[in-house]
Amino acid sequence: MALPAQLASSLSAHEAEIARLEERSLDLALPGWTQRLEAARQSMADKHAAERRIRAEVDRTALPDLVSLYTSGGRILRQEIRTLLRQHPKVAAGLGMAELERTQRPAGDALARRLLLFVMKDGLIDWRDEIVHLDAIVSEGSKAGADIAGLLAEAAALASDTPRGARPSVRDTLLARAERIGTE
Secondary structure: OOOOHHHHHHHHHHHHHHHHHHOOOOOOOOOOHHHHHHHOHHHHHHHHHHHHHHHHHHHHHOHHHHHHHHHHOOHHHHHHHHHHHHHOHHHHHHOOHHHHHHOOOOHHHHHHHHHHHHHHOOOOOOHHHHHHHHHHHHHHHHHHOOOHHHHHHHHHHHOOOOOEOOEOOHHHHHHHHHHHHHHO
């Protein structure tokens, strides 16, 4: 199974559109920037709304295909998807957020989906954000009585085993977290 070219081109188009919407032309070094900021308030609100619509469209159109390919594909296809998401960081940053906001999944299903999105993105860019993100998932799962160690191990089975610079691989990170939970 191969990564469909249409999916990659769709993500590229969405990435470019989000980048265009995120452009800010406000120079804070020039005098009067606060007045220009106030004048641009509605334009910025419109851009934020457009960006939310694009992210919701990505979650509606591309995310189901990405998830299906990732979960049913082999190691090589999963690596291609992780690479694709690394090449489209603006799309990847919000991937799944609109979906998670609009759906009410049972606790275990929602946590499994969040972990799947986490492994698809090969973790988070900032290690501190990654710790906070995983802590939130573990906390929510514990409160809901979910088998957190089991969910982490399932997600680890689909995760990359390639170290991320000085950080361990996502697989090792998840397995270490699952092991810690098992000993608590």
